[in-house]
Amino acid sequence: MKRPTIADVAQRAGVSKGAVSYALNGQPGVSEATRQRILAIATEIGFSPSSAARALSAAAAGAIGLALCRPARTLGVEPFFMALISGVEAELSARSYALTLQVVADHDAEIAVYRRWWGERRVDGVLVCDLRTDDRRIPALEQLQLPAVVIGGPGGTGELASLWSDDAAALTETVEYLVALGHRRIARVAGLPDLRHTEIRTDAFAAVRQRLGLADAVTVWSDYTGEEGARATRRLLSSAQRPTAVIYDNDVMAIAGLSVAQEMGLTVPGDLSIVAWDDSPLCRLVHPPLTALGRDIPAYGAHAARQLLAVVAGQPAGRVQDETPHLTPRGSTAPPRDR
Amino acid sequence: MKRPTIADVAQRAGVSKGAVSYALNGQPGVSEATRQRILAIATEIGFSPSSAARALSAAAAGAIGLALCRPARTLGVEPFFMALISGVEAELSARSYALTLQVVADHDAEIAVYRRWWGERRVDGVLVCDLRTDDRRIPALEQLQLPAVVIGGPGGTGELASLWSDDAAALTETVEYLVALGHRRIARVAGLPDLRHTEIRTDAFAAVRQRLGLADAVTVWSDYTGEEGARATRRLLSSAQRPTAVIYDNDVMAIAGLSVAQEMGLTVPGDLSIVAWDDSPLCRLVHPPLTALGRDIPAYGAHAARQLLAVVAGQPAGRVQDETPHLTPRGSTAPPRDR
DNA sequence: GATGCTGACTGAACCGGATAAGCTGAGCCA
DNA sequence: TGGCTCAGCTTATCCGGTTCAGTCAGCATC
Numbered sequence: 001m002k003r004p005t006i007a008d009v010a011q012r013a014g015v016s017k018g019a020v021s022y023a024l025n026g027q028p029g030v031s032e033a034t035r036q037r038i039l040a041i042a043t044e045i046g047f048s049p050s051s052a053a054r055a056l057s058a059a060a061a062g063a064i065g066l067a068l069c070r071p072a073r074t075l076g077v078e079p080f081f082m083a084l085i086s087g088v089e090a091e092l093s094a095r096s097y098a099l100t101l102q103v104v105a106d107h108d109a110e111i112a113v114y115r116r117w118w119g120e121r122r123v124d125g126v127l128v129c130d131l132r133t134d135d136r137r138i139p140a141l142e143q144l145q146l147p148a149v150v151i152g153g154p155g156g157t158g159e160l161a162s163l164w165s166d167d168a169a170a171l172t173e174t175v176e177y178l179v180a181l182g183h184r185r186i187a188r189v190a191g192l193p194d195l196r197h198t199e200i201r202t203d204a205f206a207a208v209r210q211r212l213g214l215a216d217a218v219t220v221w222s223d224y225t226g227e228e229g230a231r232a233t234r235r236l237l238s239s240a241q242r243p244t245a246v247i248y249d250n251d252v253m254a255i256a257g258l259s260v261a262q263e264m265g266l267t268v269p270g271d272l273s274i275v276a277w278d279d280s281p282l283c284r285l286v287h288p289p290l291t292a293l294g295r296d297i298p299a300y301g302a303h304a305a306r307q308l309l310a311v312v313a314g315q316p317a318g319r320v321q322d323e324t325p326h327l328t329p330r331g332s333t334a335p336p337r338d339r
Numbered sequence: 340m341k342r343p344t345i346a347d348v349a350q351r352a353g354v355s356k357g358a359v360s361y362a363l364n365g366q367p368g369v370s371e372a373t374r375q376r377i378l379a380i381a382t383e384i385g386f387s388p389s390s391a392a393r394a395l396s397a398a399a400a401g402a403i404g405l406a407l408c409r410p411a412r413t414l415g416v417e418p419f420f421m422a423l424i425s426g427v428e429a430e431l432s433a434r435s436y437a438l439t440l441q442v443v444a445d446h447d448a449e450i451a452v453y454r455r456w457w458g459e460r461r462v463d464g465v466l467v468c469d470l471r472t473d474d475r476r477i478p479a480l481e482q483l484q485l486p487a488v489v490i491g492g493p494g495g496t497g498e499l500a501s502l503w504s505d506d507a508a509a510l511t512e513t514v515e516y517l518v519a520l521g522h523r524r525i526a527r528v529a530g531l532p533d534l535r536h537t538e539i540r541t542d543a544f545a546a547v548r549q550r551l552g553l554a555d556a557v558t559v560w561s562d563y564t565g566e567e568g569a570r571a572t573r574r575l576l577s578s579a580q581r582p583t584a585v586i587y588d589n590d591v592m593a594i595a596g597l598s599v600a601q602e603m604g605l606t607v608p609g610d611l612s613i614v615a616w617d618d619s620p621l622c623r624l625v626h627p628p629l630t631a632l633g634r635d636i637p638a639y640g641a642h643a644a645r646q647l648l649a650v651v652a653g654q655p656a657g658r659v660q661d662e663t664p665h666l667t668p669r670g671s672t673a674p675p676r677d678r
Numbered sequence: 679g680a681t682g683c684t685g686a687c688t689g690a691a692c693c694g695g696a697t698a699a700g701c702t703g704a705g706c707c708a
Numbered sequence: 709t710g711g712c713t714c715a716g717c718t719t720a721t722c723c724g725g726t727t728c729a730g731t732c733a734g735c736a737t738c
Contacts, residue, residue, distance in 0.1 A: 005693095005694060015718085018718065021697080022717090028716095031715080031717090048454075050459060051400075052392075052693085052695090053395050053694035053695035054694080056392050056722090056725085057697080077621065082421055093441060098441070099439065101428065118342070119388075120390040121390060122437060227623075282416065282591075284565065285569075345726095346725095357689080357727075358686085366726095367686095391723085391725090392726090394693095394725090395692095396724085397693085
């Protein structure tokens with residue numbers, strides 16, 4: 001089956017290639033009658049313009065890029081990325097943009113991918129995930145002048161556009177909720193310390209701890225994996241003054257923590273309350289269902305995609321705060337038994 | 340920062356565009372000295388050929404497509420796709436192919452995407468997931484003559500290349516394992532019935548039931564979501580002759596089932612043994628860790644990608660069986676207490 | 679010294695669109 | 709009737725690569 005080109009449409013309509021181009025792109029230069037005739041023929045023979053030819057003359061790829069910097073094995077576990085991607089995708093496909101995905105091992109590889117995409121003109125812009133403190137990707141992208149939206153912040157995104165959610169407010173609300181239930185010994189199992197949002201949450205945790213006089217509030221470090229989350233939980237629950245509530249920086253670690261607690265003979269929420277960041281269907285799957293800090297991640301992705309398309313279109317780089325994560329209380333939180 | 344083109348390289352080397360093209364692509368037609376000089380200049384000014392221009396003249400996109408037919412909300416939950424994608428990606432990026440992703444709502448939309456990709460020459464081939472019985476996508480792709488590899492089978496893939504794992508053998512092994520432990524009342528919570536691999540597993544389950552004389556072996560239908568998995572489990576465990584072991588068609592339903600069992604006061608594995616299909620880190624996260632049927636999904640994806648690139652290169656469509664899923668016994672299976 | 683041959687390279691066409699510039703005929707007005 | 713405008717087209721050029729048909733110097737051959 002031969003793919004129809006603009007020349008085929010032109011020939012069947014008895015006009016020139018130029019006329020067809022004007023007609024299909026809604027440009028003036030053809031009469032309404034001719035336009036309709038051309039549109040009908042294009043539909044009939046199933047014509048869609050070659051993305052390569054269009055990209056070549058328009059100097060725009062019609063695609064945006066997303067590089068995921070995770071080892072292959074752990075990428076699948078967190079539902080976050082798939083949810084984000086589906087939201088991004090919904091927005092892009094509505095505007096006939098394609099999404100190009102690449103999995104990379106580290107930031108050097110990621111920067112190399114950006115450089116290659118830029119040179120090949122393969123994408124018109126990129127979405128940057130997992131912002132770190134002093135992130136080398138930021139100056140690299142600024143130097144390339146490749147349109148980009150950083151998912152993360154605020155702060156540390158240089159001249160680039162960025163989108164974030166107010167994690168500090170969400171964390172503060174969560175601690176206040178636990179304190180209102182009667183908890184004083186609250187622990188937090190944090191994700192990788194050099195991620196910008198971990199830093200923000202850590203600062204907020206320190207601030208609320210100070211404000212509410214929670215001397216026993218501790219943060220322990222982990223890396224978002226179930227293994228590490230379980231290990232951190234085991235350490236916390238074995239200590240002399242074990243916490244009565246734990247906030248986990250993601251859902252996977254929270255589920256691992258729940259299992260550890262059950263394994264150690266503690267009941268949840270009787271002996272231990274658990275709050276998960278990143279609400280996902282997983283949180284509703286376990287018993288008891290986890291109280292979680294959630295937000296609409298597909299909407300977040302869609303928002304980022306919209307913002308990126310605006311930057312690609314030449315609008316100034318915005319710094320936008322998205323919806324603040326909201327706490328959904330479920331069965332894993334309750335007043336501490338030994339109050 | 341202006342992007343260098345082949346003309347820039349040619350000018351600096353004092354040769355024609357053609358000579359640069361020959362030099363960079365390892366074609367004969369330039370002397371070794373000139374080739375080295377051109378390569379040095381290309382590296383120096385950071386030249387990478389425009390993917391659009393190359394695609395236009397080579398009539399190859401340098402990209403392969405993957406359409407995911409899932410609603411946005413549930414896409415994130417199953418780790419399967421991310422693991423598959425990371426494997427596909429590893430193979431593709433090693434050969435400088437890009438991966439284009441699109442999320443679609445149903446098969447009609449998916450076929451429309453294939454048609455558009457084909458017309459736009461946006462991808463050189465596609466990977467097809469979640470094969471159904473009488474899958475309309477197969478004839479559509481055959482008609483378009485768009486190179487494709489179907490992940491699923493055997494059978495029902497028409498003239499297209501396909502890759503599958505021997506689910507029948509894996510299911511049989513699992514049932515035999517449970518029977519060896521002493522189970523007789525074995526239930527299976529199946530995924531969507533019109534998926535080809537569900538059908539294959541169902542047939543295998545019926546065969547082994549017959550062979551081993553397991554009159555009480557039942558299959559109940561579900562849809563891979565945690566909610567439905569939980570509901571099916573509740574129904575099974577409420578019946579007069581409740582099963583002593585349940586095999587779930589994916590990890591998410593198995594975890595939901597585990598929670599339901601615990602919620603109903605049953606101990607796992609004492610009162611109920613659980614086996615999950617699709618081993619993933621999630622299975623090791625819960626307590627007790629789930630006995631699971633696993634395979635190397637990234638490797639599966641890489642295999643599929645390799646196969647697709649072979650088809651794109653013009654080799655005949657192969658039908659290949661990948662590694663058979665293997666059973667990893669963990670804490671969720673044991674002899675039934677009331678034997 | 680004319681001929682053939684080969685290696686190294688150039689020039690131009692081509693891929694399939696977008697678009698600026700040019701052309702044509704109808705309609706209008708003076 | 710000639711000149712003007714303008715809608716409605718056509719033609720030509722460009723985007724940045726690949727590739728094919730030449731060109732030309734240098735060398736061997738008879």
